[in-house]
Amino acid sequence: xxxxxxxxxxxxxxxxxxxxxxxxxxxxxxxxxxxxxxxxxxxxxxxxxxxxxxxxxxxxxxxxxxxxxxxxxxxxxxxxxxxxxxxxxxxxxxxxxxxxxxxxx
Amino acid sequence: xxxxxxxxxxxxxxxxxxxxxxxxxxxxxxxxxxxxxxxxxxxxxxxxxxxxxxxxxxxxxxxxxxxxxxxxxxxxxxxxxxxxxxxxxxxxxxxxxxxxxxxxxxxxxxxxxxxxxxxxxxxxxxxxxxxxxxxxxxxxxxxxxxxxxxxxxxxxxxxxxxxxxxxxxxxxxxxxxxxxxxxxxxxxxxxxxxxxxxxxxxxxxxxxxxxxxxxxxxxxxxxxxxxxxxxxxxxxxxxxxxxxxxxxxxxxxxxxxxxxxxxxxxxxxxxxxxxxxxxxxxxxxxxxxxxxxxxxxxxxxxxxxxxxxxxxxxxxxxxxxxxxxxxxxxxxxxxxxxxxxxxxxxxxxxxxxxxxxxxxxxxxxxxxxxxxxxxxxxxxxxxxxxxxxxxxxxxxxxxxxxxxxxxxxxxxxxxxxxxxxxxxxxxxxxxxxxxxxxxxxxxxxxxxxxxxxxxxxxxxxxxxxxxxxxxxxxxxxxxxxxxxxxxxxxxxx
Numbered sequence: 238x239x240x241x242x243x244x245x246x247x248x249x250x251x252x253x254x255x256x257x258x259x260x261x262x263x264x265x266x267x268x269x270x271x272x273x274x275x276x277x278x279x280x281x282x283x284x285x286x287x288x289x290x291x292x293x294x295x296x297x298x299x300x301x302x303x304x305x306x307x308x309x310x311x312x313x314x315x316x317x318x319x320x321x322x323x324x325x326x327x328x329x330x331x332x333x334x335x336x337x338x339x340x341x342x
Numbered sequence: 343x344x345x346x347x348x349x350x351x352x353x354x355x356x357x358x359x360x361x362x363x364x365x366x367x368x369x370x371x372x373x374x375x376x377x378x379x380x381x382x383x384x385x386x387x388x389x390x391x392x393x394x395x396x397x398x399x400x401x402x403x404x405x406x407x408x409x410x411x412x413x414x415x416x417x418x419x420x421x422x423x424x425x426x427x428x429x430x431x432x433x434x435x436x437x438x439x440x441x442x443x444x445x446x447x448x449x450x451x452x453x454x455x456x457x458x459x460x461x462x463x464x465x466x467x468x469x470x471x472x473x474x475x476x477x478x479x480x481x482x483x484x485x486x487x488x489x490x491x492x493x494x495x496x497x498x499x500x501x502x503x504x505x506x507x508x509x510x511x512x513x514x515x516x517x518x519x520x521x522x523x524x525x526x527x528x529x530x531x532x533x534x535x536x537x538x539x540x541x542x543x544x545x546x547x548x549x550x551x552x553x554x555x556x557x558x559x560x561x562x563x564x565x566x567x568x569x570x571x572x573x574x575x576x577x578x579x580x581x582x583x584x585x586x587x588x589x590x591x592x593x594x595x596x597x598x599x600x601x602x603x604x605x606x607x608x609x610x611x612x613x614x615x616x617x618x619x620x621x622x623x624x625x626x627x628x629x630x631x632x633x634x635x636x637x638x639x640x641x642x643x644x645x646x647x648x649x650x651x652x653x654x655x656x657x658x659x660x661x662x663x664x665x666x667x668x669x670x671x672x673x674x675x676x677x678x679x680x681x682x683x684x685x686x687x688x689x690x691x692x693x694x695x696x697x698x699x700x701x702x703x704x705x706x707x708x709x710x711x712x713x714x715x716x717x718x719x720x721x722x723x724x725x726x727x728x729x730x731x732x733x734x735x736x737x738x739x740x741x742x743x744x745x746x747x748x749x750x751x752x753x754x755x756x757x758x759x760x761x762x763x764x765x766x767x768x769x770x771x772x773x774x775x776x777x778x779x780x781x782x783x784x785x786x787x788x789x790x791x792x793x794x795x796x797x798x799x800x801x802x803x804x805x806x807x808x809x810x811x812x813x814x815x816x817x818x819x820x821x822x823x824x825x826x827x828x829x830x831x832x833x834x835x
Binding site: 270278281308 | 414415416418419422423424426427428430431434438442445446554555557558569570571572579582583586609610613616617618619620621623624628631632828831832833834835
């Protein structure tokens, strides 16, 4: 089976984000505020909806981390080609990094 | 709050802050990387609390409770609903790719990252100018809000000017010697303090008002419209949709937030922050919402800005005076954790992205310059907070929108290798001009089609960065390879 490309993973992420945006702008559910019972005796639907939304947001972020947030490969930060970056835009930072080697941390 | 114990609580809080700053200063080296970036070594707890404490402002406990007092539970979703998800998502969307480039090429700020991706001095300077332009008024407003709250809670015992000097002065006492590491560790302390006191306040006040269910019962009797979204004319669907583009998208663009993400030690630290962040945001704004709505039925009749005092009023009406001191400490904590990080971020950017571009500045000299600039910006912010010029306050009123409309450019530069400096500069400049025209009355109101001005400005920025980039020369293959070749090694195709 062919591995799932990052483009497909990113497309899944976009779908998740759009879904969350839709759930936030769910005006068609606002009428439920009048009818649904209180959660735990004190949370009306207008409030408890966003308590549940926060739990869902954490779950969706967990999913995004799993499907589209790869760890940087070993050694990827080593061997920076400094000649490529030797412009005055980032001169100060590069000098600092070259002096201390901290950039490679 | 004029009780010795109250002043003792405030004094203990200040001593702890200065103590943390003093200790951290002893382990901070006089190098750029260590002073401005904490050696890029912030772990999970430090980065979580640093972002959280900087994200929470006086609005959370004062302004949001006031809004909830007026419009009911709908304020919760309106103000923070979309932020709960999208703010941590932007830590992934923008934060991770920028962090990767920072680790690889030594970038620390937005001018460096986006100027570096596009190899353009114009892009770097445009970013710098806009970020300073929006951050400085926002900083002044943070000081004004904090000083007003400080003065009000102490019943005028601390005059407004003294309160301004106190907020700025205490922030400087630990920020100047200890840099980013000092502001982060004071944020860890202030963030925990904020969460603990606010939760205790919720339960103590809830108990004093007869229990959560009893208060909600009173809301049913007194004003059931407080239970419904959309019952208040402020919360129309079009405003609700528009507000999704204001505060939630601005957070990652704030330079103080961006720099902190760049200073994270490992990718896994950022992942943890992104997963748990929604819960923390929902918790603190949830408490503020409950306090505001409870206030509407227990201390009714406040209108306009009076409603912003609802939390101090609830405390003075139903709790012992020591709670007022704790409340004051919480207000100071949220204000100072924003003020110190903003001051440091602007000093950092001016040192590294402006002065270092034109002068040969050694690492140690950069730290010295950064410290001097901290003093200069603090003095300017203090002076402006005292005289409160109308133009600065008007700019601050739409600073969040100004930050938000820079996001399309950041996304394009990090995800689309066809993005070029022409597209970026036009997409940064033209929507910013239009935003000003809308807010200062230079364009008719109907031209936003009923949305808040941020919405058309945001989509215009997205349109311009794509269309202008396509109509102008594409970046060189070497330039593309520097960023996107590197990303391909991390993300694959």
